[in-house]
Amino acid sequence: MPELYQNRIPIIRRSLNDGFIRGDAPEVSFGCIERDYDVDPVMVGDSPAAMQLIDPSEYDARYEEREEQQSGLLHMFLRGDRPAFENLDQGQFPDCWAHSTAHCLMLNAMIQNIPIPRLNGVGAATLMNQLNGGWSGLSMKFAREKGYPVVGNGPGQWPYQSRNGRDTPELRAEMAKHKNLEDWYDLGRREWDQTLSDRQRATCLFNNMPMGADYNKYGHAMCAFDRVRISAGEWGDAVLNSWKGFGYFGVCIIPDSTAKPNNAVALRSGSISV
C-alpha cells in the first residue's frame, strides 16, 4: 500500500515509481541533465540574496496557518478535490525540464485567477533546439525571452507531444502573451551551500512561488510548488510531475530525506495575458 499524504497524495520514498498509485508504472521519459554552470552561471531575474528568509522556527506555524486557511498552492491546485488543470504529459520526449517551467507558468495563471493556458513543453524544447535533455533554468530563460507556446492545432499553436509544429509569426505572437516574466529567483547558484538553498526554497514555497526543480538523483525535473509537513519534524515538497496517470492528479510528495532539488528556479510572478 503506498504511503499517502493526507490520505491521497503519494509520498516518494524509494523511487518515483512510488507515485504510480493506480497500477504499474508505465514507461516514462525524463530528460533532466545536470546544469552546466559554465554554460549557465547566472540566471535571469533577481537574486534571492535579498529575500527575507522565513526562519525555520516559523515553519510549523506557517504550515498550520496554511492548513487552516487553505492558502497554500497545493490547496489552491486541489480546491474541491479537483485539480485546477490537468497536468501536462511529456510523453516519450526527454523534455521534463521544459515541462517544469510550463507547469510554473500555469500555476501562476491559477494564482492570478485568469484562464489557465495549456502550455507546450515539447514545443518549447523544440524551438530551443534542445532535443536531448536540459535543465529547468534553460526553459525559464527561454520563457522570459520568447514566451511559451500553447498546446493546440490552430494558428499560433503547437501540437501536443510533437516536434512537428510550425514556427510562424502567429506562433511567436501567441507565445509573447506568455512571456515577459520578470521575476525569478535562482536558487541553484554554484556559490551557495545547500543549507542556504534549503531556506530559500522553503521561503519561496511558503510564499507560494512555484519552481522548476531539477533532481539529479532521478535525472528528472519537475515543478515543486508547496512545502508540506509529512509528520512532526519531517518536511517535503509537493511536486507536480509531467507524467500521465502519475500521483494524485500529477502530484506527489518528495520528502527532504528522499531527495532535494539540485537546482531550482522559483517564479515570483509571471505576466500572462488573456
Place this chain on the structure above:
Amino acid sequence: MRLLYAATAALLAAAAFAADPIPKSDGTVPKKASFVFPQVTPKTDPPAPPPAPGAMPLLAADTLYVVPSDEPFLLFDSPRGIVSITRESGPVKIRGKFLDGSGKIETRTYNAKHIAIVEGVGKGRVELISVPQGIADEGGAARMLVDVNQAPQPPPVDPVKPVEPVVVKSFRVLLVYESADTMSAANNSILYGKAVEDFLNANCTGGKQGWARREKDATGTYDSDRQAVWDAVKNEFAAPKNTKTPALVIQVNDKITIEPFGPTAAGTVAILRKYLEGK
C-alpha cells in the same frame, strides 16, 4: 431630584395680587390668597410696579428659581416648554445658583411644605402663574414674568442626511501584492486563502471572472472589465506613489477604492462585504 440648581435673582419683586376675598352668600369668607413669588430685592409693599420692558428676571440655564409656600399651590407656566417645574416637599436642602441669590453657588434649606423649582429649558419669556389652593377667583393668582435664557445648546448642525445605501450593480476586486515581499502568515491567508476566495467567487460580478490577484509590477492583460479596474489604479502602485501593498482594489459601480488588507481573512471579508452592500 436634581441637585444642580441655579441661583435665582429676581430683579422684579414678585407680588401676589391678592384682593380681599368677597364673602360668599352663606356668609363664609373664602381663603385669602397669600402666595408670593420670591423676590431678589427686599420685599416691598405695596407690590412693585410692573417692570420696564426688557427688565425681566433672567433665568439662565444654570440657575434655579425656587418658589416655596406653606400652603399648597398650583404653578402654571405660559407658554409651555420654556421652563420645567418640579415639585418638592420641604424641608429640603438645595445647592446651586438661585435666581434670587448672589450669583454664586450656595446651599439653602427650604422649610416650606410646598416647593416648586423652576428651571429654564428653552428660550423666551414665560409667565409664571401661581394659584393657591382654595382661592375664590382669578384675583387670587399671582403672576410673574421671567425671561429664560436658552439653555446651553449645541451649535446647530446640519440635519444628518441618512446614508442611502448604494445600489451595487457591479463589484470587482483585485488583490494587489508585491511578490518580493515575504508576507506575514495572515496576509498570505488573505491573499491565497479559501475564505476570501470563496467570498469573491460568490459575490463578484461574473463570479470567478470578477476578481484577480495582481503582482503590482507584472504586465499582462486581463479581460476588459478587470483590465479597466487595473488600468485605473496601476499608477498608484508604481513609483513614485508606491501605494503600500498588499492592498484591495474594490470597484463598486463606477467608483474604485484602494483599501489595505484587513487584519485577518475574516476581517478582509468584512471589508469587502461592506462595499458589496453599498455602505
